[in-house]
Amino acid sequence: MAAGGAALAATAGCLGVLDDGRPAAYSTPAAEAFDDVVDARWLSENRDSVALLDVRDESAFDKARIPGAHRFSTSAMLESHSAETPDGFEADPGAIARTLSRAGIARDDDVVVYGAASGLWETYAIYTLNAVGHRGSVSLLDGGFSVWEAAGEETTSAAPSASETAYEPAIDTGVVATREFVAERVSEDDAAVPILDMRSTAEYWGQDRRGDLDRFGHITGATNLHFVQSIDGEAGRLRSPADLETLWLDDAGLSDDGEPAITYCQTGVRGSVGWFILDQLGRTDARNYEGSWADWGTLSEADGYYYTTGEGTGTVVDTFA
Incomplete structure (x- = not known):
């Protein structure tokens, strides 16, 4: 799994460019066709209307991120929000709820998830939010931060801030x-x-x-x-x-x-x-x-x-x- 993710990240630099110098993935066919996929062009125009979750590792997140983004760590996603036991399926999404609460995200907020490119941890974050009953839309930034940064869009290294919410999950089986x-x-x-x-x-x-x-x-x-x-x-x-x-x-x-x-x-x-x-x-x-x-x-x-x-x-x- 790690090798697959690394391979995808390593190829993210081969983006190609449009006539205006922006990377070719600045606008993507998937974003045009699918309900829960957005591209960097759309996010540039709608950033103030969505919450942002960054699934990259801590060092990449600290170096530069999209303004307003909060980190959704892979460990938080995997931290026993559900498990198969001898008595059947059990769920405890508390760790995920705490992460979303600290990010100032409420259950009805529209969320965009991004990583370095489009890959597995991004979709797992989207699946995870759906599994804990998030009611707003949860979308993938197709092309991820690599495209956003290469297009010259705004980035920041300032510490994120948010007013904590009381996120109340409800598992959606x-x-x-x-x-x-x-x-x-x-x-x-x-x-x-x-x-x-x-x-x-x-x-x-x-x-x-x-x-x-x-x-x-x-x-x-x-x-x-x-x-x-x-x-x-x-x-x-x-x-x-x-x-x-x-x-x-x-x-x-x-x-x-x-x-x-x-x-x-x-x-x-x-x-x-x-x-x-x-x-x-x-x-x-x-x-x-x-x-x-x-x-x-x-x-x-x-x-x-x-x-x-x-x-x-x-x-x-x-x-x-």
């Missing part, structure tokens, strides 16, 4: 696929709904083994679609809507027929990219498996948690691999 939600839709031979494994193919086949787990491979019936295929690494932005439709709707066969679609990875972070893309493409019931393989890999087929392993197993979509 409509975007979350729990362990049992997945298990109820998976049999020994197949899955009853589309399940997308957003990890690398080596992880999907059980060759790249991560974590101290009992088993490695993929949820039976899941299709492998590595998350990086949805991102234009050279431009540091989402692929065009036409490319995303080809990847997800045509090649992965995910037209919306009213059934849920589930995404997952190792910890839910990479899975959030798929959740976000499906949501933008109009999938009415897209869910991210919060526990992902870090949870499923600890379970047993004897209890109905089926998995498949081995090179060449399953289905791999590699359109933009």
Whole structure:
């Protein structure tokens, strides 16, 4: 996961330029087509009407950021706001609520999330806010801070300030696929709904083994679609809507027929990219498996948690691999 994020950040400098000298990703096709994607041009015109969350590391945030932005750390996102337990799914979004409160964000505020480019932690932040019941819009800044800065837009290193709010979360399980939600839709031979494994193919086949787990491979019936295929690494932005439709709707066969679609990875972070893309493409019931393989890999087929392993197993979509 870290290597994938680093690769995306490293390519964010290859932005290309428009005739006016601004980076090509200053205006993006995804921002024109999708409800929850904005570009630097839009943000430049609407910055005063939204709250900003920056998911970059602390050193990058301290050096320069978009004025008004508050940092949403990856540790805060991952800090036990939900967990699979022997007694089922439990949620405690207190750490996230405290972060949003200190940033002066209320549940009805419209929020824009950005990182260095468009990648996995940005979509995980958007998923996280949806999961804790945020009522305002939560959008991705396509191209991220790299584009904003390269376009000559205003930045600051001054300490952010805000009037603290009393953020009261209310978990929305409509975007979350729990362990049992997945298990109820998976049999020994197949899955009853589309399940997308957003990890690398080596992880999907059980060759790249991560974590101290009992088993490695993929949820039976899941299709492998590595998350990086949805991102234009050279431009540091989402692929065009036409490319995303080809990847997800045509090649992965995910037209919306009213059934849920589930995404997952190792910890839910990479899975959030798929959740976000499906949501933008109009999938009415897209869910991210919060526990992902870090949870499923600890379970047993004897209890109905089926998995498949081995090179060449399953289905791999590699359109933009």
